[in-house]
Amino acid sequence: MITIIDYGAGNLRSVANAITRLGYQSKITSNPDEILSAQMIILPGVGAAAETMQNLKALDMIEPIRRFIAEDHPFFGVCIGLQVLFTGTEEGGWHECLNVFSGRVKIFPSGLKIPHMGWNQVKQQDFHPVFAGIPDEANFYFVHSYYVEPDDKSLVAGETEYGIPFCSVIVRGNLVGTQFHPEKSGEIGLRLYDNFIKMAEGVSC
Amino acid sequence: MLTKRIIPCLDVKNGRVVKGTSFVDLRDAGDPVELASFYYTEGADELVFLDITATPEGRNTMVGIVERISEQVFMPLTVGGGLRNINDIRRMLKAGADKVSINTAAVLRPELIKEGADKFGSQCIVVAIDAKRVESNSQPHWEVYTYSGQKPTGIDALAWAREAVELGAGELLLTSMDTDGHRAGYDIKLTRTISEAVSVPVIASGGAGTLEDLYQALVNGKADAVLAASIFHYGTFSILKTKEYLAKRKIPVRI
Numbered sequence: 001m002i003t004i005i006d007y008g009a010g011n012l013r014s015v016a017n018a019i020t021r022l023g024y025q026s027k028i029t030s031n032p033d034e035i036l037s038a039q040m041i042i043l044p045g046v047g048a049a050a051e052t053m054q055n056l057k058a059l060d061m062i063e064p065i066r067r068f069i070a071e072d073h074p075f076f077g078v079c080i081g082l083q084v085l086f087t088g089t090e091e092g093g094w095h096e097c098l099n100v101f102s103g104r105v106k107i108f109p110s111g112l113k114i115p116h117m118g119w120n121q122v123k124q125q126d127f128h129p130v131f132a133g134i135p136d137e138a139n140f141y142f143v144h145s146y147y148v149e150p151d152d153k154s155l156v157a158g159e160t161e162y163g164i165p166f167c168s169v170i171v172r173g174n175l176v177g178t179q180f181h182p183e184k185s186g187e188i189g190l191r192l193y194d195n196f197i198k199m200a201e202g203v204s205c
Numbered sequence: 206m207l208t209k210r211i212i213p214c215l216d217v218k219n220g221r222v223v224k225g226t227s228f229v230d231l232r233d234a235g236d237p238v239e240l241a242s243f244y245y246t247e248g249a250d251e252l253v254f255l256d257i258t259a260t261p262e263g264r265n266t267m268v269g270i271v272e273r274i275s276e277q278v279f280m281p282l283t284v285g286g287g288l289r290n291i292n293d294i295r296r297m298l299k300a301g302a303d304k305v306s307i308n309t310a311a312v313l314r315p316e317l318i319k320e321g322a323d324k325f326g327s328q329c330i331v332v333a334i335d336a337k338r339v340e341s342n343s344q345p346h347w348e349v350y351t352y353s354g355q356k357p358t359g360i361d362a363l364a365w366a367r368e369a370v371e372l373g374a375g376e377l378l379l380t381s382m383d384t385d386g387h388r389a390g391y392d393i394k395l396t397r398t399i400s401e402a403v404s405v406p407v408i409a410s411g412g413a414g415t416l417e418d419l420y421q422a423l424v425n426g427k428a429d430a431v432l433a434a435s436i437f438h439y440g441t442f443s444i445l446k447t448k449e450y451l452a453k454r455k456i457p458v459r460i
Contacts, residue, residue, distance in 0.1 A: 013301045017276050047326035113406050113429060115328050115375055119250055119459040120207045139208060139459040141281055143303075143328045143375075162207055184281050184303065186245070 002026040002197065003038035005065075007055040015044045015078070018183040022194050035064035040073065040200040044183075045080025049105060049146070050095040052080050062098065069100050074174040074200030076193075082170065082177035083148055091146050101170070103150040112163045115145045122158040122168050122180070130157070130169075130176050130195045138188050140168075140180035147179060174200065208457045209423050210250040210430035211447055212408060213437045215240055217286075218257050220266045222438070235438070238273050244437070245278040247444040250459060252278070253306065253378070253408075253432060256286030257353060264293075268300045275301025283331055285378075294321050298329060306378055308333040309351040312358055312365070315372055322373025327405075332374040336362035336395055337382040347381075347395055354382050362395070363402055370403045377403060378432065380410040388414025388435065396426030408432050416442060416450040423456055 002019050006012055006028045019026040019042075026042075027034075035041065043065070045052060056062055069075050069085075077085055084097045089105035097105070108114055119139040124131050147166040150156060158169025160179070170177040176196050182189035215222045215237055222235045241252055252274075256267040264287055271284055284297045285306025294305045311318050311332050321330045335354045336347035347362035366377055379399055381392035391412045400407040409428035413419055419431045436442050442450075448458040 013272075013299065014275055014279070014303070017301070018279055020276070021279070046329065114404055115406070116207065117328070117376065117406050118207050118210050118429070142207075143281075145327075183279055186279055190279060 001039050002042060003034060003040065004028045004042045004044060005035070005061065006030045007052060007059060007061065012044055014181075014183040015042055018190055018193055019197075022190060022197065024197055030059055030061075032060040032064045035061065035068055038068070038073070040075070040197065041065075041068060042076045042078065043081035043084075044078045045083070047080060049080050049083050049089040049091045049097065052084055053095060053097055056084070066098060066100060069175055072173045072175075074196070075176070076196050077175075077177040078183075079144060079179060079181060082179055083146060085170075085175075085177060086148055086150065089146060101150055101155060101172075102152065103148060105146045105148050107146050108166075109163055115143050116147075116162045117143045119185075120160050120162060120168075120180075122160055124169075125157050125159060128157050128171050129199050130171060130192060132195050133191055134188055134195075140178070140182070140185040140189060142168075142180045144179060148177075206457045208250070208459045209428075209451070210408075211419070211444060211451075211458065212251045212253055212430055212432040213240075213244050213249050213444070214253045214255065214410065214432045214434045215438075216255050216257050216434065217267060217270065219263055220270060223257070237270050238277065240438070241274045241278045241282075244444065245280055248448065248460070249280070249437075249444050251281040251283065251430070253283045253285070255306070256284070258287070263287075268296055271297060271300040271302055283378075285331070285333055290317065291320055291324060294325065294330075298325060302329075304329045304331050304376070306331040306333045308335065311369065312349060312351050312360065315368060318369055318372040318374055322375070327373045327375035330374050331376045331378050331408075332366075332369040333378040333380065334362055334366060334369070334399075335380050335382055336392075338392070338395070345394055345398075347398075350382060354385075363398060366399045366403055370405050374405060376406045376408065378408045378410060379428075381412060384412030385410070386435075387412055390414065390418040391422040391426055391428075391431070393421055393426045396422055396428050400427040400429070406430065416447055419447065420451060420454055420456065423451070 160168035406429035413433035
């Protein structure tokens with residue numbers, strides 16, 4: 001069972017549809033009590049990081065999510081769901097985020113079309129089970145104006161180029177975060193979710 | 206490197222895909238859910254659905270269609286046509302659309318762009334602009350038309366494009382009414398003028414007849430994506446053939 005966090009924004013339906021297509025069951029929740037009992041969590045993201053943080057706070061989700069991750073339960077952050085894991089974001093001034101990892105969320109340099117929107121390649125930095133069956137430099141669908149810059153470079157599992165090279169995938173233990181949207185990245189994206197779920201099910205067995 | 210997007214556009218009327226010439230003379234080209242799955246398998250980068258049904262019943266049909274498509278197709282979906290307010294936008298996003306395209310409603314009430322961007326994020330607000338060249342001796346310029354290209358507004362397309370982006374549009378879908386449906390090429394000058402003036406991606410639309418036309422819109426028109434309907438729906442070119450052609454001419458595409 002995959003728990004998808006609903007914080008009032010985001011296109012949850014596509015994430016849930018992707019999980020269903022892969023043959024798994026998902027549950028959408030905005031109840032903080034259901035976080036810690038979850039087998040695995042997907043934190044989807046569309047919109048603004050500051051608003052996402054506000055919504056998570058209003059729902060009393062902050063501490064349960066931090067604890068879930070600290071205990072190394074399987075967690076997948078998508079787009080804004082990746083960005084909010086860091087110390088803070090420059091989006092709309094400076095807003096503090098979950099601070100699971102030390103690092104900043106920054107805007108792309110000027111002169112580029114913003115948002116970075118479309119299909120772009122992910123260079124795999126290391127082999128990781130989440131990339132099983134996915135060729136290096138495969139294209140994934142991105143739509144974002146900010147990117148994460150982790151202080152600890154060993155977090156970076158995938159990198160993408162848009163004016164500058166930026167971190168597009170992080171992996172740490174049972175946590176995966178992607179700047180792109182696997183649920184919008186065709187069969188390759190579905191494969192990535194499938195890899196994560198298989199990895200997560202291995203953990204809980 | 207970010208690839209250029211190839212986007213089939215499906216005009217939907219009463220639940221069926223249609224495509225006409227210069228906004229009239231519609232021909233039936235199939236079932237939207239089937240066509241969406243077809244283009245997904247073929248490797249289209251994104252799909253745009255424009256609901257040209259002007260009735261509330263038609264709109265409800267469209268919501269159902271978007272729901273069914275998003276269950277089968279895991280690629281970005283943009284839905285437009287007849288979206289008037291925040292509730293209409295919310296309904297489409299909830300049904301599974303990733304972006305909504307607004308046109309007439311945004312011209313009538315530009316704050317809708319800001320409201321949508323504030324509520325759901327700029328990335329899902331596409332402003333569609335239908336522009337027609339104005340004959341004059343000075344610099345070329347284009348006028349914005351609303352209501353599916355039927356009503357001239359007197360608004361300058363370049364000024365409107367800038368304003369829309371200022372208000373929070375995350376992308377512009379730019380259709381030349383002069384070239385649309387004629388399959389003789391995009392309006393390169395219009396596309397380039399708008400694309401160079403704004404900081405967000407621009408989708409060129411209207412006039413694709415050959416693969417060279419797509420190439421021209423991307424290179425000389427500086428578009429970030431190209432949209433076409435008839436050349437794909439009637440099988441003149443497959444998505445793969447299109448991309449192979451562009452790749453050969455050094456355009457970054459996803460194959």
